[in-house]
Amino acid sequence: MSGEGETPQAIRKLPPGKLVIASHNPGKVREIKALLGPYGIEPISAAELDLPEPEETGVTFVANAELKALQAADLSGLPALADDSGLCVEALNGDPGIFSARWAGEAKDFSVAMQRVEDKLAALPPETGRDAHFVCALALAWPDGHVEWFEGRADGVLVWPPRGDRGFGYDPVFVPHGHDLTYGEMDPEAKHAMSHRADAxxxxxxAVF
Incomplete structure (x- = not known):
């Protein structure tokens, strides 16, 4: 979608060349680099450029992705792509949502975050559903302030205990609809084919290639 809300098609195309990945999360950077591979893009992470991590003050995934992409584009002088994503649990009114990373604490320990989700679900009536979905908002920004954004979603259910050591974040407790494996158990290519990030x-x- 266009960041200016005018049309579902991007106004501006992205030519081959350098693109800043505005993330300090190695797992996200790895997935994004794999997805960009076929398009002649040379991804450079924000960490490689020593760019600071902005405070995520937005109230939506799109808003947070935009502010990260805009800062990286402004500081680097290059187009920048930012991802803001998270887990939304229906029975928890959409939490942790945009606070998904913050639930992991300053140490970014997602075993803590997954346990927190499970504890909150366990405190609810036994018949409470375990439906959840991942959301991924991608914002592509240019140094002149132009932004395009796109939002993807993947629906599934939560399992406990966590299963698998692939992926990152909440992947070990999320089973996408139509599958038996968690994201944490899947081959990365299988996850790339169906994930919220792949959808976005x-x-x-x-739109842009």
Whole structure:
């Protein structure tokens, strides 16, 4: 979607060349680099450029992705792509949502975050559903302030205990609909084919490449 809300197609195309990945999360950077591989893009992470991490003050995934992309584009002088994503649990009124990373604490320990989700679900009536979905908002910003954004989603259920050591974040407790494995158990290529991030990337690729 266009960041200016005018059309579902991007106004501006992205030529091959350098693109800043506005993230300090190695797992996200790895997935994004894999998804960008076929398009002649040279990804450079914000960490490689020693760019600071902005405070995520937005109240939506899109707003947080935009502010991260805009800062990285402004500081680097290059186009920048930012991802803001998280887990939304229906029975917890959408939490942790945009606070998904913050639930992991300053140490970014997602075993703590997954336990916190499980503890909150365990405190609810036994018949409470375990439906959840991941959201991924991608914002592509240019140094002149132009932004395009795209939002993807993947629905599934939560399991306990966590399963698998692949992926990152909440992947070991999320089983996407139609599958038996958690994201944490899946081959990365299988996850890339169906994830919330892949859904958002399909939209971005169709629009800007």
């Amino acid at each position: 990337f399909r939209q971005l690729v169709a």
